[in-house]
Structure formats: structure tokens, C-alpha cells
Amino acid sequence: MCGRYAASRGPEDLAGIFGIEKWEPEETLAPDYNVAPTKEVHAVLDRPLKDADDPGPVRQLRKLKWGLVPSWAKTPEGGARMINARAETVHEKPAYRRAFTTRRCILPADGYYEWVTGRQERDLEVEGRKKRPRKQPWFVLPADGTVFAMAGLYEFWRDRTLPDDHPQAWWATCTVITTEAETSPLAVAPADGPRALADIHPRMPLMLTPDRWDAWLDPARTDPDGLRELLTPPEPGLMRAYPVSTAVSNVRNNGPELLTELEAPEEGTLF
Numbered sequence: 435m436c437g438r439y440a441a442s443r444g445p446e447d448l449a450g451i452f453g454i455e456k457w458e459p460e461e462t463l464a465p466d467y468n469v470a471p472t473k474e475v476h477a478v479l480d481r482p483l484k485d486a487d488d489p490g491p492v493r494q495l496r497k498l499k500w501g502l503v504p505s506w507a508k509t510p511e512g513g514a515r516m517i518n519a520r521a522e523t524v525h526e527k528p529a530y531r532r533a534f535t536t537r538r539c540i541l542p543a544d545g546y547y548e549w550v551t552g553r554q555e556r557d558l559e560v561e562g563r564k565k566r567p568r569k570q571p572w573f574v575l576p577a578d579g580t581v582f583a584m585a586g587l588y589e590f591w592r593d594r595t596l597p598d599d600h601p602q603a604w605w606a607t608c609t610v611i612t613t614e615a616e617t618s619p620l621a622v623a624p625a626d627g628p629r630a631l632a633d634i635h636p637r638m639p640l641m642l643t644p645d646r647w648d649a650w651l652d653p654a655r656t657d658p659d660g661l662r663e664l665l666t667p668p669e670p671g672l673m674r675a676y677p678v679s680t681a682v683s684n685v686r687n688n689g690p691e692l693l694t695e696l697e698a699p700e701e702g703t704l705f
Contacts, residue, residue: 435518435548435612435635435637435638436517436518436546436584436610436612436637436638436639437470437471437517437518437547438468438469438470438546438547438682438685439469439543439544439545439546439547439582439584439639440466440467440468440469440543440544440545440546440547440573440692440693441463441465441466441469441475441476441541441542441543441544442465442466442467442544442690443465443542443544443581444462444465445457445462445476445495448476448478448495448542448581449495451542451581452478452493452495452540452542452647453493454478454493454494454495455492455493455494456483456492456493456494456495457494457495457496461495461496461497463475463476463497465690466688467682467688467689467690467692467693468682468685468687468688468692469500469543470500470685471500471501471517472499472500472501473499473500474497474498474499474500475497475498475499475500475541475608476495476496476497476498476541476542477495477496477497477498477539477540477541477586477588477608478493478494478495478496478539478540478541478542478651479493479494479496479537479538479539479540479588479651480492480493480494480651480652480653481494481653491652491653491654493651496539496588496606497606498539498588498606498607498608499605499606499607499608500517500607500608500609500610501515501516501517501607501608501609502516502517502519502529502530502533502587502588502589502607502608502609503516503589503591503605503607504516504528504529504530504532504533504589504591505532505589505590505591505592507591510591510593510605510607516529516609517609517610518609518610518611518612518637519587519609519610519611519612520611520612520613520637521585521611521612521613521640521665522613524587524611524665525658525661525662530587530609531658533587533588533589534587534658534661535656535657535658535661536653536656537587537588537589537653538585538586538587538588538650538651538653538661539586539587539588539608539651540583540584540585540586540642540647540650540651541583541584541585541586541608541610542581542582542583542584543581543582543583543584543639544575544581544582544693545573545574545575545576545582546573546574546575546582546584546638546639547571547572547573547574547678547682548571548572548574548634548635548638549569549570549571549572549683550569550570550572550628550633550634550635551568551569551570568680569680569683570677570680570699570700571677571678571679571680571682571683572627572628572634572675572676572677572678573675573676573677573678573693573695574631574634574638574673574674574675575673575674575675576641576672576673576674577620577621577622577671577672577673577674578672582639582641583641583642583643583644583647584610584611584639584640584641584642585610585611585639585640585641585642585650585664585665586608586609586610586611587608587609587611588606588607588608588609589606589607589608590604590605590606590607591604591605591607592604592605593605610639610640611639611640611665612637612638612639612640613637613638613639613640613665613667614632614636614637614638614667615630615631615632615634615635615636615637615638616630616631616632616638616667616670616673617630617631617632618630618670618671619670619671620671620673620674620675621671621672621673621674622674622675622676623674623675624675624676624677624698626698626699627675627676627677627699628675631673631675634675640665640667641667641668641672641673642664642668643668646664649664650664676695676696677695677696677698677699677700678692678693678694678695678696679691679692679694679696679700680700
């Protein structure tokens, strides 16, 4: 799954990476090293500009709220639960299938966090001793340090309780598409830790390699079968993972120090 990630790149950097043509200064977000559900995030999408003479799509950097609210939802409360969509069923689930064919985006990240229950804690559970598990967070990122381009969907939801001119009358929300975690060896693996992403968690965000960005963002592509071909995971061996401080477990903590690689998992959280 994807329940927390880091996104530190600014609009200028992202514009160069993705060929973004348009972004609004008021939609610029500060670097966020502890992105959690319901937060606002940057998204790359191809969409016509409002009131533009040219009806063609323009690559934009937009600000979306993480947690998808379908356009037909009566209330937005369910958005916090729709932070992930499974690649295997995204084309058929009512909450996602319409966005899958018409509103796809890329959510840029440095990488994502995943938590693993430590070996000592698992031993206690096996022995039947009741104790709240202490989990070690791991940071997963491309081994070459490039952007982690997560496949996503976005939606617009109209709050009918507000007038048309209210600034919060429309919600723009998104979700991250996930796939089965790789079972092949990591490109860089710690000495005392997971050898593959599947050792950390059975799911992972679907990373789109640059050769798929244009096709994924193209709103003219609406055939579900053709789009599903783009959901094939990239070649294995592109990722690395390393332990980070348990400070990231508290969403109130936010800073580049959260990405600092530990020499070993914290005491009591050995893999």
C-alpha cells in the first residue's frame, strides 16, 4: 500500500522533469517529508485550460487532496479511506473506473515509507505475550535518486451545500494506484534487513517509468484494456530501501532529517 510518502521537489524542478507547461503560484506547495492522507499534494496531469481558445490538453502541475472522493459521492467523508486503488481492479471498481479512463495523473515523490514489525516484537507475539508492536519505518526510493512517479487518478467533487462562487465549492482529490510488491532482490539492500520489497509489505505504489508518462497522462486514451497494459510494474531491481527514524511515525514531524538513512534499524526493531 501507500500510506505515507515524501515529496520535496518544487515546481521548477518538476517542470523540468515532466515538461510541465502551466502551474499557478498559489498552488505551489512547500517540501513535505511526511505526506499523509488528506494532505494537499502536487499532481502532474494533462487537461485543457479553463477558458482557453485552444481545447487541447496542457500539462499542468495541480494541487490535489490525497483521498479520492468520487463525483457521485453524497459526502466527502469516504475520501480518507480511498487513498489507494488496486491496479488489478481499478478498471472495474465504481469509485475508480470512471477516473481510470478519463482522469489519470502522476504523483511525484522522493519515495514512500513502509513499516515493518521488528523481529523481537514478532517473537513476543508468537509467544503470546501481549504487547503493542514496535514498528521500524523503511524508506523506499529509486536506487538512482530519480523522481518516484506514482500512478494516480484524480476526481472533482461538488459540495452542493455551498454556492457556486464559494472557494471550497469544488474538491479536487486523488488516489495512488498500488500493485504487488516486487519479490526480486533490491538494487541496494541493507546488511540486516529486507532483501526484496515484498519482505517489507505485500503492496507498493505503482511506479511509472518515463517511457509511460505521456501515454498515462494522455486524456485521449480511454480504452480500459489498453490502459491496463500501462499498469504493468517496471523492470525489477530499480529500487532500494533503508531504515529511517521512527520519528516519521508521527505525522507532526516533518523535515529532511526524516530521510536520513540509519546505519541499522533502531533498537528493538531489527528486521
